[in-house]
Amino acid sequence: MTNVRSYTDTELIERVEGLPTFKGWKKGKYDIWVRSNEDAFDRFDDKVYSFIVHRDGDRPEFVMVCTGTTNAGAQGLKNFKKYGLKRCAILQADIIIYNSHYYRKHKNKYYAYCQAKPWPYYEDKNGDERADEFGKLVTDKIIGANSHRAGKHSTRIGGWSIACLVRNVRSKYDAWMKWMDKDKYINTCILKEF
Numbered sequence: 001m002t003n004v005r006s007y008t009d010t011e012l013i014e015r016v017e018g019l020p021t022f023k024g025w026k027k028g029k030y031d032i033w034v035r036s037n038e039d040a041f042d043r044f045d046d047k048v049y050s051f052i053v054h055r056d057g058d059r060p061e062f063v064m065v066c067t068g069t070t071n072a073g074a075q076g077l078k079n080f081k082k083y084g085l086k087r088c089a090i091l092q093a094d095i096i097i098y099n100s101h102y103y104r105k106h107k108n109k110y111y112a113y114c115q116a117k118p119w120p121y122y123e124d125k126n127g128d129e130r131a132d133e134f135g136k137l138v139t140d141k142i143i144g145a146n147s148h149r150a151g152k153h154s155t156r157i158g159g160w161s162i163a164c165l166v167r168n169v170r171s172k173y174d175a176w177m178k179w180m181d182k183d184k185y186i187n188t189c190i191l192k193e194f
Helices: 009-017 074-083 171-178
Strands: 028-035 046-053 061-069 090-093 095-105 109-114 121-124 145-150 163-166 185-192
Touching: 009 046, 009 185, 061 121, 061 171, 074 090, 109 171, 163 171, 163 185
Parallel strands: 028 185, 145 163
Antiparallel strands: 028 046, 046 061, 061 163, 090 121, 095 109, 095 185, 109 145
């Protein structure tokens, strides 16, 4: 298993600017996730790059990078029925959603950024070890696809993500939350590895 390669600020910014859902850089904070093409089963092999835009139209300024996942782990992909679900949600990539997540407690346990707007997702129903990005695309539901943390230094996704965006290193998550400084919203983008 290998993590997604490292990207330059320019590569990420230009890729986001080419998305059909991009409507300009608005003042605020951004998470740009890059989803691994390898899609290693139950492994944190994605990366998230955090940026800040100080004024509408400004070029984003890089702040930090962390490893994590944009895909479900073993529990979601293979055991979704255990959670009373008919499928595992796989968030659509190559999309940006402004004010996608807001500051509040995740599962009433600790502060994180929780889904504020519908994020299109595919319904993966086959129970195999791949996060399938095809088939029916659901566009109008909020499903609790939150942005939160795993353990101290997690290597297996397991049940940490059923459809969430999860950082797998606790110290990096804590640094990100400190930087977020309880801001009400974050803008989020998921890109396929390119």
